[in-house]
Amino acid sequence: MKHLLFSLLLVVLAFGMVNAQMATGVAPLTITGAAVGLTIEGLEATVEGVVANTNYSVFWSPEEGASMIAPVVSGAEAASDLGFIIACDPFADVALSFILPTRLLGATTIMPINFTQMVRTEDFSNYNPNLPLVINGGADGAINLMLNYNFTVPKVIEGDGWTGSVVAIASYQ
């Protein structure tokens, strides 16, 4: 039984290694001079516990390693990360541009929103998401970006929910 479990463990470990390589698009020893596929994944955000007629800021905190919301009025406020996980060739320059909403639409009301800053979580460097930019992937070929934004909750919020889209366009430079 012990032997069987140990064998299972080795199989699982081998599968994990293959899976990890597939996930990062690395084909060992077979590709020379070919680029790793540029991948960009979006992290969608939901903010909860907001109070009517209040201005909120959501910002990614290096100390917490997560997005935080301020001010805390109801005590139930919480925001998930809004950002992008980019995988690229080591040291590749990735050109990025964004289409950002200026308001989130609800069934009966709108919620003004503006995007102030974008934080790279690897080195905490800041970028302006309102301008196109080029970021180097570094040795790991990883660029994780989190958006900071402000929004104003309408005076009447009963039963309404608001949505908007952030578009990120990525290419090798």
Place this chain on the structure above:
Amino acid sequence: MKKIQILAIILISAICSLQSVGQIVVRPNFIFINSPEKSSSVTVRNSSENLVEVSIDFKYGYFLSDENGNFRLETADTVENYNKSLLRYLRVYPSVLTLAPEETRTVRIYLNITQPVEQGEYWARMYITPKILQKLQVKKSAPSIEVITVSDIPIIYRSGKVNTGLVLEGISDTQESEGKIRFNTLFRKTGNGAYWGNINLKLLDKSGKVKGSFNKNISVFKQLQIPVEINLEDKLAKIDKIQIIAESKRSDIDSKKLIQAKKEEWTIPFKSED
């Protein structure tokens, strides 16, 4: 026995967290078509765990930089020489596809060229947009923001004889502080094709020893200003000159696909601050 079981659980959990990092993976990242060829293809893989609808669109555009070295994609709305556009000839099949998790499909690109086109290069950008076929859940009394990611692939078509070259227009805004040297380089391409290659910059002292270097892949469609920042290996090093070498080869593109231009080398005198 118990330890092995715990280890197995930890490993399985770790593997589960090693899932795909992107919604779709597109290959190749650059498309070059040389006449008389009229077609090419890309593969699109859904690396997510969701059913994804992928739509494909084309735009005319190319990278340019402003006077501050900020990159921007010039599009049809703003460009003067719209005759470089490949848009009028481009066809794609399929233009919309649905991919199951881990499914890969090939997308064909055709150029509908029925009469010879003027010699030179024609450019376009291919925008590949995945959409998860599961609507963002709208929560009551809460804002929700969805994210749409777009892969942007340049398409270059070369008709007839195409040549290119690179000219260094100059170096400006040189600054030296805290063991770093910063400056802007301005390059301009020559010929009727864009310049794709690599630049290698070296900071040399009086004896010719390298005290810092900078390497970058570039694509110059018209002109390109590149801000350079080089850390000195020895903070007290006195730099005497900057050497720049440009070659039409890149680590991420097969050299056979690039127009081979003359290797260029420039040496610019530099005087370190005392």
